[in-house]
Amino acid sequence: MTDEFVTVATCSQCFEAEIIRGRLESEGIEAHVQSGGWTDVYFGAGSNVGGGIAVQVPEADADRARGILEHPVDLPDDASWTPLCPACGSSEVSASAPPAGLLSIVMELLPRDGGPIPEIAYTCDRCGRQWTEQQTAPDPAVQTPPRLKDVHIRECAESDISAVRALQAEWTNEDITYGFTPAEESALREAIGPYFLVAERYGRIVGYITGAIRTTPGLAIVPEGQTFVEIDDIYVAPDHRDLGIGKELLTQVLARAKEQGATKALVYSATKDTRRIARFYERQGFEPWSIQMFKDLV
Numbered sequence: 001m002t003d004e005f006v007t008v009a010t011c012s013q014c015f016e017a018e019i020i021r022g023r024l025e026s027e028g029i030e031a032h033v034q035s036g037g038w039t040d041v042y043f044g045a046g047s048n049v050g051g052g053i054a055v056q057v058p059e060a061d062a063d064r065a066r067g068i069l070e071h072p073v074d075l076p077d078d079a080s081w082t083p084l085c086p087a088c089g090s091s092e093v094s095a096s097a098p099p100a101g102l103l104s105i106v107m108e109l110l111p112r113d114g115g116p117i118p119e120i121a122y123t124c125d126r127c128g129r130q131w132t133e134q135q136t137a138p139d140p141a142v143q144t145p146p147r148l149k150d151v152h153i154r155e156c157a158e159s160d161i162s163a164v165r166a167l168q169a170e171w172t173n174e175d176i177t178y179g180f181t182p183a184e185e186s187a188l189r190e191a192i193g194p195y196f197l198v199a200e201r202y203g204r205i206v207g208y209i210t211g212a213i214r215t216t217p218g219l220a221i222v223p224e225g226q227t228f229v230e231i232d233d234i235y236v237a238p239d240h241r242d243l244g245i246g247k248e249l250l251t252q253v254l255a256r257a258k259e260q261g262a263t264k265a266l267v268y269s270a271t272k273d274t275r276r277i278a279r280f281y282e283r284q285g286f287e288p289w290s291i292q293m294f295k296d297l298v
Contacts, residue, residue: 163205207236229257
């Protein structure tokens with residue numbers, strides 16, 4: 001770092017300094033993080049660095065940078081960052097680290113003013129997914145509460161099957177549907193197609209829907225020979241409910257079915273919360289067709 005650079009912020013956390021650098025660079029100001037050679041590569045992105053971490057900019061841009069930083073962004077209360085599995089969204093993740101004897105050598109070789117960071121191999125302890133990526137400061141947007149605009153609806157891929165099964169396991173553990181059990185992986189793979197959609201937020205699958213186009217042999221509400229779409233499953237993770245994800249999943253499946261000539265949409269539910277689920281479908285334009293009820297006699 002040259003004498004032409006001056007410090008405009010000092011942080012106690014690595015990821016705070018990276019967020020500030022990103023803010024300044026988004027405003028067209030060159031910025032560098034200076035931490036005396038210590039980084040958060042193997043100590044977690046929330047690690048404290050002795051002496052503080054300086055964010056420095058060219059002296060000519062210092063006043064403008066300080067003006068930008070007078071309006072700070074909100075940081076999460078928990079300064080630590082936990083990587084999430086890209087397959088199932090679990091935070092139960094193990095990360096590799098170099099042998100103890102190699103660590104000091106790696107730290108000495110790291111550049112003081114940023115640059116490539118050694119890759120870390122991650123393994124999800126929940127679903128077994130493995131991946132490798134550079135450990136960086138977390139995107140502040142990932143720390144915000146879930147919003148529908150951050151959710152991407154797309155067709156399910158084979159790589160999503162383990163995440164869908166994890167959702168089905170969560171569904172089973174909630175005990176909110178009579179007789180529900182997770183499907184076999186082979187059955188889910190066979191269902192992949194235009195009526196098997198997933199809702200993804202920042203790499204995590206937070207909901208899904210499955211359905212199928214069928215031809216009726218003749219039903220009271222669907223004349224013989226006509227096609228209809230039947231909704232088999234629809235589920236949204238508890239921490240992403242009430243955002244409109246279920247409605248969006250259903251809307252997209254119904255639109256696809258209509259394009260293929262389906263004249264009706266049918267759904268059957270064994271939910272234990274009949275009133276709530278009925279209200280959901282009624283808001284989407286569904287009407288009751290038949291009803292089944294039971295009463296315990298013992």
